[in-house]
Amino acid sequence: MTIKPSIAIVDDDESVRETTTGLLRSLGFIAKGFATPEEFLKSNRLKITSCLIADVQMPDTSGLALFGRLTAAGTPIPTILITAYPDEDVRARALSAGIKHYLIKPFSEADLIAAIDDVTGH
Amino acid sequence: MPFKRPHFNPTPLYPVAAIVLAATIFTVDTITKLEIAIPVFYTAVILIAARFCNRLGILLTGLACIGLIFVSDLLTPDSSLAGVINTAISILAIAATAALVLRVKANEQEAYEARAQLSHVARVTTLGELAASIAHEVNQPLTATVINSNASLRWLSAEPPNLAEARQAIENIRRDTERAAGVVARVRALAKRAPMPKSPLDINEVIGEILMLSASEIRQHQIALSVDLRPGLGRITGDSVQLGQVILNLIVNAIDAMETNPPGERQLTIRSGDGAGGVVVEVSDTGPGLDADAVKHLFNAFYTTKTSGLGLGLTISRTIIESHGGQISATPREPHGATFTFTLPAIRNGA
Numbered sequence: 001m002t003i004k005p006s007i008a009i010v011d012d013d014e015s016v017r018e019t020t021t022g023l024l025r026s027l028g029f030i031a032k033g034f035a036t037p038e039e040f041l042k043s044n045r046l047k048i049t050s051c052l053i054a055d056v057q058m059p060d061t062s063g064l065a066l067f068g069r070l071t072a073a074g075t076p077i078p079t080i081l082i083t084a085y086p087d088e089d090v091r092a093r094a095l096s097a098g099i100k101h102y103l104i105k106p107f108s109e110a111d112l113i114a115a116i117d118d119v120t121g122h
Numbered sequence: 123m124p125f126k127r128p129h130f131n132p133t134p135l136y137p138v139a140a141i142v143l144a145a146t147i148f149t150v151d152t153i154t155k156l157e158i159a160i161p162v163f164y165t166a167v168i169l170i171a172a173r174f175c176n177r178l179g180i181l182l183t184g185l186a187c188i189g190l191i192f193v194s195d196l197l198t199p200d201s202s203l204a205g206v207i208n209t210a211i212s213i214l215a216i217a218a219t220a221a222l223v224l225r226v227k228a229n230e231q232e233a234y235e236a237r238a239q240l241s242h243v244a245r246v247t248t249l250g251e252l253a254a255s256i257a258h259e260v261n262q263p264l265t266a267t268v269i270n271s272n273a274s275l276r277w278l279s280a281e282p283p284n285l286a287e288a289r290q291a292i293e294n295i296r297r298d299t300e301r302a303a304g305v306v307a308r309v310r311a312l313a314k315r316a317p318m319p320k321s322p323l324d325i326n327e328v329i330g331e332i333l334m335l336s337a338s339e340i341r342q343h344q345i346a347l348s349v350d351l352r353p354g355l356g357r358i359t360g361d362s363v364q365l366g367q368v369i370l371n372l373i374v375n376a377i378d379a380m381e382t383n384p385p386g387e388r389q390l391t392i393r394s395g396d397g398a399g400g401v402v403v404e405v406s407d408t409g410p411g412l413d414a415d416a417v418k419h420l421f422n423a424f425y426t427t428k429t430s431g432l433g434l435g436l437t438i439s440r441t442i443i444e445s446h447g448g449q450i451s452a453t454p455r456e457p458h459g460a461t462f463t464f465t466l467p468a469i470r471n472g473a
Binding site for chain 2 (some may be wrong): 012018020106
């Protein structure tokens, strides 16, 4: 039996956060939602999270900046960025920072799962 | 439309005055043999007619006046040279006055149409700026709906089916669909070109609607929003779409003004309250503020401090506020930034 990865979802939009969390749980993942990057950084999930799904546009810290902070702190987490506001510059910066997946809302469940499988190596 | 059509004064005084004056001139012209061209005074009748007639009406009035001159001449024939010259001068004066009045009327109509057109352009431009933001606002619930429909199918096809989870997912779909529909409805109301009848409304509700529409635009620009709406404000009479346009315009301006501020120093404050002139709404930013030249010309058409923009937003905002019997002004904000304030008369209690 394989242990499913623990996934963190950071999105300030409650609907997206809750439904994504619910979907991943229904698929057997351990998933937890956070409304802000700070909430996630302060949580005890930080060390066990093997995949981070983060929204690009959030009030204080963007998903991309969150990834940058984790990397700078020496604790990088494989990250999937999601956005309802696609921007080629942001996408290019994300790719050069080492983020392989940049999903545009509304994304399909299949795309999300493929991205999770890719970053967690399943 | 925020602009009043060049209107015809509904008071019956003008037609009565025109008829009385025409009758007086006709009588004096017919019964006297003065050496001056009495019928020249028919020009005054045309000027009065211009107050309440359309272009055809003015033309007919001019023809009627010339007709009266000939009737008067038939009743009291005067074949002297002075009489003929007087008649000719009078007819020329009437024709010239009518032509001038018709020209002024045509210009008024053109100006009205141009302003109405500009108002529409400016509204569409504002909408264009917000289009990306609105797409974001719709995409969020859409994302949740896509995920929830997959989740509900999975719960239903599980063995045994988990009906409680499926029901919850479907309930979420309903909620998110309504949320998306709400955004679309607000956009449609904004984009509508037809004027809405003025009705009693709560300005706080209008502010709330616009804040919902511009929420992601504000978030996108990393602006701290502070909203202080006084509950139980007096209602005002107005067109909620037009007033929403003014508030939206002030918010978009504030966002643009703070573009060059570092993200931590972007503060948008929206307040409502009671004032001497009625209901007061304030929109403040912490941008670079206004210099004396800007304060002077801010509300003029085609004046803009932005690199892109028509310079019509505030002009139209002022026209809308004034057509609601209110006032709008701009003041520098301490220590920096600008505050735009508009006041609208509140409906008196019991009215």
